[in-house]
Amino acid sequence: MHFLLLAGFFGFSMAMPFDQAEIRTRDRSKYSDDFARNTFFPLAMGAYESDPQACVTSGIQGKVKRLINVQCDVDKKDTCAGFTASSDSLKAIVLAFRGTSRDSQLVIEILDAIKEMTPFGGGGVAYYFYKGFMSVWNGGLKDDFLTLRQQYPDYEIWVTGHSLGASMAAIAADYLAINYKPDMTKFKLMTFGEPRTGNASYATAHDARLPFSFRVVHNHDIVPQLPFQWMGYHHHSVEVWYPNKMAVGQPFKICAQQEDQSCQDGQLDVWIPDHDDYFDIADDWVGKGCPRK
Ligand SMILES: *[C@@H]1O[C@H](CO)[C@@H](O)[C@H](O)[C@H]1NC(C)=O
Numbered sequence: 001m002h003f004l005l006l007a008g009f010f011g012f013s014m015a016m017p018f019d020q021a022e023i024r025t026r027d028r029s030k031y032s033d034d035f036a037r038n039t040f041f042p043l044a045m046g047a048y049e050s051d052p053q054a055c056v057t058s059g060i061q062g063k064v065k066r067l068i069n070v071q072c073d074v075d076k077k078d079t080c081a082g083f084t085a086s087s088d089s090l091k092a093i094v095l096a097f098r099g100t101s102r103d104s105q106l107v108i109e110i111l112d113a114i115k116e117m118t119p120f121g122g123g124g125v126a127y128y129f130y131k132g133f134m135s136v137w138n139g140g141l142k143d144d145f146l147t148l149r150q151q152y153p154d155y156e157i158w159v160t161g162h163s164l165g166a167s168m169a170a171i172a173a174d175y176l177a178i179n180y181k182p183d184m185t186k187f188k189l190m191t192f193g194e195p196r197t198g199n200a201s202y203a204t205a206h207d208a209r210l211p212f213s214f215r216v217v218h219n220h221d222i223v224p225q226l227p228f229q230w231m232g233y234h235h236h237s238v239e240v241w242y243p244n245k246m247a248v249g250q251p252f253k254i255c256a257q258q259e260d261q262s263c264q265d266g267q268l269d270v271w272i273p274d275h276d277d278y279f280d281i282a283d284d285w286v287g288k289g290c291p292r293k
Contacts, residue, residue, distance in 0.1 A: 026207070028254040031214050031240055037248070037279050040190040042290035043085070044162040044169075045281075047098035052083050054289030060094065062087030065148060070139035072099070072132050082136040082161075082168070084144040092156045093148045095141065095172055099132050099164025114227050117198065121174040122205025125198035126227070129167040133175065136168070149180070156186040163223055163275065166194035166215075170206065170236065177209050188212040192278050193223045196233035203236040203258050217241045217264050218278050220271035224264055239263050247280040248293055 039059050046055030046064075053064045065084040072080040082097040117124035148155075157176065161169030173189040176182060187210065194215050198206075206213065217224045217239055227233045239255040241263040246252075255263035285291070 026211070026238060028238055030212055031238070031254055033252060036190060036214070036216055036240070038292050039090075040158070040160050041192060041279055043094055043096045043158070044098075044160045044165065044192050045286045045290055047081055047083060047096040047161060047165055048286060052085070052096070055286065056085045056094070058290040058292060060085070060087035060092060061089050062092070062094065065144045066140065068136050068140040068144075070135050072135055080132040080136050080168070082133075082141050082165075082172075084141060084148055086148055086152060086155065090156075091152070091154070092158050093145070093152060094158045094160070095145060095169070095176075096159075097133070097136065097161035097165035097168040097172065099129070099161075099168055111226055114195070115231055117232065120171065120198070121178065121202050121209075123199050123202025124232075125171055125202055126167065126195075126233075129164065129171055129195075129197060132164065133168040133171045137172070137175070145176075156188060157182055158188045158190075160190050160192075161194075162192040162278070164195070166191035167197040170194060170197045170213075170215075173210060173213070174206055184209070184211055190214045190216065192216045193218065193221050193275050194235075195223050195226050196229070196235050198234070198236075199232050200234035200258075203234045206236040207258070213238060215239050216278070218246055218274045219243055219264075220267055220269055221264075221274040222270035222272050223275045225270055229259065235259055245280050246278060 042055040042059030046052030052067060056062050056064050062085045067083040069079055069081040072078045078100045080099050085094040114126040114128045116127045118127040118130050120130055159169045159173040169191050189210055219242060235258045237258050239260060240252055241255055242252045244250040253263055259265050
């Protein structure tokens, strides 16, 4: 495993000119630290709870519809989860995901399982994440989403997740965009510590499809460097990289390219604990109901 990690970091870092024109025209000014920290992040963290309500109250003063917790189709030992919620004050319907647990070690351990891709969304995505999303979707999330959609047809749709849940969220966002044709000006994806979800064709199709898609990366978090580029994987935009501990007021960089050497890709070292510590939260922050900072 260690050899594999090193080969990934030092072996192959070719710059690839994918659709840079589209990426340049994307409106990066739509990212707000406050919105990510205090609204989306509590939702992503809520997906790790058996009852996400406290985090949903903190993030959007909203109401959980239902948490779906099912066996992931690919690996029957694991459960995958996602919940829906809505907020009348922010006029939003939320879908938030988690895969396995919050433990970054697990992400590294499943590297072998996420090698395999399946055609999806204009390219290929990791079969593991795709099946994870589909098991939650068919396990009840679809019914709850459609009910909320009917109830609140003019609300925005917000999708989020952390770690494996971040890749499930990205796939969910593409799936909704493709199959339900929502108003994309009212559609937001924001993820935290997202692994590479699919290949370059997928990434470019994703970027063309989603005008609001931000991928928050904490300093040396190892997970966004997995699976490796030499395995055919490629990040979608827009990376927002925090080269610090993400305390309130610390600077971040809104990156210009899908794989950007001036952001996390330019780093030669990775640090596993950075994956479990976004926005400088304490260990018990989620258990306390995701209080605002
Ligand atoms: C991405 O995956 C899809 C489906 O497997 C494949 O058709 C496509 O050629 C791949 N694109 C790249 C750039 O590898």
